[in-house]
Amino acid sequence: MSLAYYQKLADEWDAGGRTELVTHDYQLTGMFCWMQGAMKKKIPVPANVRAWVAHSWAAQKRLYPNWYWNFLGQRENCDMCGARYLLENLSFCTRLNSTYCWDCRGRFEISPITGNPMCSCGGEIVG
Numbered sequence: 001m002s003l004a005y006y007q008k009l010a011d012e013w014d015a016g017g018r019t020e021l022v023t024h025d026y027q028l029t030g031m032f033c034w035m036q037g038a039m040k041k042k043i044p045v046p047a048n049v050r051a052w053v054a055h056s057w058a059a060q061k062r063l064y065p066n067w068y069w070n071f072l073g074q075r076e077n078c079d080m081c082g083a084r085y086l087l088e089n090l091s092f093c094t095r096l097n098s099t100y101c102w103d104c105r106g107r108f109e110i111s112p113i114t115g116n117p118m119c120s121c122g123g124e125i126v127g
């Protein structure tokens with residue numbers, strides 16, 4: 001479940017003085033999409049998880065103002081069937097940064113809590 005995973009990472013971020021930000025494009029995009037989905041479903045997201053994503057997003061934007069659009073414009077393979085798509089048309093695993101096409105994401109069971117497909121690694125598939 002991604003919330004427990006993010007909570008643990010955010011607690012570590014707190015304990016470390018909130019210095020280390022997420023600058024991994026895949027992870028940050030996955031977290032951002034996951035959080036948007038959770039908020040739409042009115043799932044309470046802990047304040048430090050929200051703060052961590054917001055800080056990371058702002059830091060990434062300061063360094064690379066167009067990073068999000070550049071990132072989504074790259075091509076990547078679906079990790080299950082190998083088909084190649086623009087990243088904006090692929091879905092992201094919140095945990096191991098795998099990418100899945102629309103067909104393949106439909107093969108995973110849906111989380112009854114978040115409504116996201118559940119990846120075999122324990123993460124959720126978002127975006």
Ligand SMILES: [Zn+2]
Nearest residue numbers: 078081101104
């Ligand atoms: Zn696929």
Ligand SMILES: [Zn+2]
Nearest residue numbers: 093119121123
């Ligand atoms: Zn996964």
